[in-house]
Amino acid sequence: MEHRPGAASRVPSAGQIQVERLGHKWGRAKLPKLGWVRFRFSRPLGGQIRSATVSFKAGRWFVSFLVDDQAATPDGHAMANTAVGVDRGVRTAVVTSDGEFFDRPFITAGERVRCRRLQQRLARQKKGSTNRRKTIMAMAQIMSRVSNRRGDFCAKTAAHLVSKNALVALEDLRTRNMTASASGTVDAPGVNVVQKQGLNQAILDKGWHRLELALTNAARYTGTRVVKVYPAYTSQRCHACGFVTEGNRESQAVFVCKNPGCGNTDHADVNAAKNIKAAGQAVSACGDLGTGRSVKQEPGSRATGQAT
Structure with missing residues (x-):
């Protein structure tokens, strides 16, 4: 080989x-x-x-x-009627509607410095040379440790979520499309390329898709149902009254409802997770509500369910 x-x-x-x-x-x-x-x-x-x-x-x-392993998926979860919404972010990897925050660094400061030096060394080395292959191997060893930590985090987080909940709701995020390059072409150069590269790296670093796979896999052993809901406006809608506006989210972490009759305040990611949970419960109760109706009219109206 x-x-x-x-x-x-x-x-x-x-x-x-x-x-x-x-x-x-x-x-x-x-x-x-x-x-x-x-x-x-x-x-x-x-x-x-x-x-x-x-x-x-x-x-x-x-x-x-x-x-x-001869294991069969249970007909139902041991804790029926329990549900949780999961918001995946670039600041905190996982935030739930129960107010739980899950995150960890996957690369140490020393590894980050080492990897940057190896990248600089790689840029100076001749393609096909023995030293270049050694540098590539050294970088691969660092990134392998990072990937293993990310996989361990996703597996443990998924196991925790499915053990406590009969329903886990996620946003239906197209990670591959979201992390597509913004560089464009010679005839049509991209805009904000550096910022987009940073966002792409942050999304990939948090392991959004890997968490989804881990949840689907772990759910087979607990009877948990994993559903994916349409993601639009989950971060802008007030969970308490349903009022939607961009101004509701004052910062990355602060959510303050601008509806004069409400004034609800919450952590922005927790509020989003609560909206995801509500949409997921609607999908679980009514099935797929279709893709032709506006999410502004009914939360989760474009949600799609995926049974496991």
């Missing part, structure tokens, strides 16, 4: 795979063309092996097994 980042080989037949434990932490697997390979158990297999994938990432080899 090639020693290049992302190189992978899959063994789709369980009959070609043998796995033996050598101790508490170590084991070995017999794979076609590779023979017996020794590996470290990061977790118990916990089921019947269906396939195996050998991959190369950040200078290290990994073997992962697809297993059938």
